[in-house]
Amino acid sequence: MMAARFLRRSIPVLRQARCYADAPSGSSQMSFTFASPTQVYFKEASVKQVDVPTLTGAFGILPAHVPTLQVLRPGVVTVFNDDGSAAKFFVSSGSITVNADSSVQLLAEEAFPLDQLDVAAAKANLEKAQSEMASASDEAARAEVQINIDANEAIVKALE
Amino acid sequence: MSRTCNDNVLTYLANSVCFYSGQVRNMATLKDITIRLKSIKNIQKITKSMKMVAAAKYARAERQLKPARVYGNGAVALYEKAEIKAPEGVANKHLLIGVSSDRGLCGAVHSNVAKAIKAKIATLTGEGKEVMVVNVGDKLRNILQRTHSNYLLLSCKEVGRKPPTFTDASIVATELLNMGYEFDQGAVIYNRFRSVISYKTDEKPIFSIDTVANSENMGIYDDIDADVLRNYQEFALVNIIYFGLKESTTSEQSARMTAMDSASKNASEMIDKLTLTFNRTRQAVITKELIEIISGAAAL
Numbered sequence: 001m002m003a004a005r006f007l008r009r010s011i012p013v014l015r016q017a018r019c020y021a022d023a024p025s026g027s028s029q030m031s032f033t034f035a036s037p038t039q040v041y042f043k044e045a046s047v048k049q050v051d052v053p054t055l056t057g058a059f060g061i062l063p064a065h066v067p068t069l070q071v072l073r074p075g076v077v078t079v080f081n082d083d084g085s086a087a088k089f090f091v092s093s094g095s096i097t098v099n100a101d102s103s104v105q106l107l108a109e110e111a112f113p114l115d116q117l118d119v120a121a122a123k124a125n126l127e128k129a130q131s132e133m134a135s136a137s138d139e140a141a142r143a144e145v146q147i148n149i150d151a152n153e154a155i156v157k158a159l160e
Numbered sequence: 161m162s163r164t165c166n167d168n169v170l171t172y173l174a175n176s177v178c179f180y181s182g183q184v185r186n187m188a189t190l191k192d193i194t195i196r197l198k199s200i201k202n203i204q205k206i207t208k209s210m211k212m213v214a215a216a217k218y219a220r221a222e223r224q225l226k227p228a229r230v231y232g233n234g235a236v237a238l239y240e241k242a243e244i245k246a247p248e249g250v251a252n253k254h255l256l257i258g259v260s261s262d263r264g265l266c267g268a269v270h271s272n273v274a275k276a277i278k279a280k281i282a283t284l285t286g287e288g289k290e291v292m293v294v295n296v297g298d299k300l301r302n303i304l305q306r307t308h309s310n311y312l313l314l315s316c317k318e319v320g321r322k323p324p325t326f327t328d329a330s331i332v333a334t335e336l337l338n339m340g341y342e343f344d345q346g347a348v349i350y351n352r353f354r355s356v357i358s359y360k361t362d363e364k365p366i367f368s369i370d371t372v373a374n375s376e377n378m379g380i381y382d383d384i385d386a387d388v389l390r391n392y393q394e395f396a397l398v399n400i401i402y403f404g405l406k407e408s409t410t411s412e413q414s415a416r417m418t419a420m421d422s423a424s425k426n427a428s429e430m431i432d433k434l435t436l437t438f439n440r441t442r443q444a445v446i447t448k449e450l451i452e453i454i455s456g457a458a459a460l
Binding site for chain 2: 094103
């Protein structure tokens with residue numbers, strides 16, 4: 001077994017496009033960085049899994065995931081630590097990068113742990129935004145109100 | 161007794177007369193020295209208080225820099241790991257974003273960034289590439305407007321009074337993208353903070369959407385469509401500008417602290433020297449009066 005491991009390491013790793021069917025090569029640890037402009041939650045930490053909400057759907061990212069770039073939408077990010085505990089954060093928007101060497105950078109414009117959010121305030125904001133939708137005049141204003149509604153809906157859903 | 165007293169006084173007076181006749185300017189009166197001393201003491205108070213204000217702002221900026229650094233390094237990680245480069249040899253358009261501020265009295269902060277930008281413009285135009293400059297901060301605009309005014313694309317003011325936020329960076333990026341200048345690659349030039357007494361002018365690369373999409377290593381990134389890539393790139397641009405702003409403010413406040421500190425020290429030195437001159441002058445005036453009295457009494 002030791003010889004096989006040694007042999008595998010001595011073969012130069014060719015960087016080719018990887019499909020889902022290929023066996024993963026590379027490290028089995030994920031170097032996870034999760035930060036907002038004002039706060040760092042994880043810095044090059046080793047975690048088991050991260051669930052992220054993106055514009056194209058919700059992803060679960062494990063070590064040696066296929067490299068990808070995605071844009072986040074308002075929703076809940078769940079981080080499963082190595083010891084099994086899970087931490088939930090609400091993110092407003094941002095981007096996630098999974099690189100070939102299994103490093104993941106999750107950059108959120110605003111991110112807060114769920115327990116810092118108040119569900120009553122979110123519901124009130126949601127109702128206010130929904131009533132503003134009727135009075136929104138032009139495209140830009142309507143888009144802003146829609147973003148407001150989406151974000152507040154996501155917060156309320158996350159807290160319930 | 162009075163004879164010996166006269167002799168001593170006269171020798172002293174002779175010495176001082178010889179000293180003064182060797183000088184070009186007139187001897188300053190006590191009044192002049194007093195005025196000068198008062199004004200330098202006021203200046204020292206001002207520079208001391210400016211130093212303390214800068215120290216407080218520096219402490220806050222450095223605290224905010226720590227998470228901003230992790231965030232900024234995460235933002236450029238893609239470019240480093242995928243080794244994204246613009247195609248060589250093609251006449252591509254460059255964009256330089258110089259990050260500085262509106263306020264002076266901070267040492268060589270603004271001129272360092274301006275020097276780096278001028279050098280880059282010289283190399284790029286020498287290679288026949290097109291270059292435009294966006295500057296954040298009025299001081300930088302003043303320096304560049306004198307010689308390179310036709311390269312200026314966009315100028316931002318009201319920078320430096322309050323600590324920069326992510327919103328500021330996004331405003332800069334939005335205006336820049338609305339200008340419609342189709343650049344292929346570029347750089348953000350800022351002062352990277354190293355320690356309280358040192359900073360270094362550095363740059364971080366930025367790329368356009370097409371450059372990133374056509375770069376060779378992008379093929380390994382799965383499931384990317386044009387919309388996602390555009391969103392991602394715009395967000396990355398804001399991140400890099402934010403990172404440059406944060407580092408720049410920290411360097412600026414630490415440079416201002418050092419500059420005001422040395423100004424205060426220089427003012428103290430001048431005050432010491434002037435106080436000595438004041439005392440010498442005062443003694444000379446008293447001696448002169450004594451001589452007049454004594455020679456007047458001797459004449460009787």
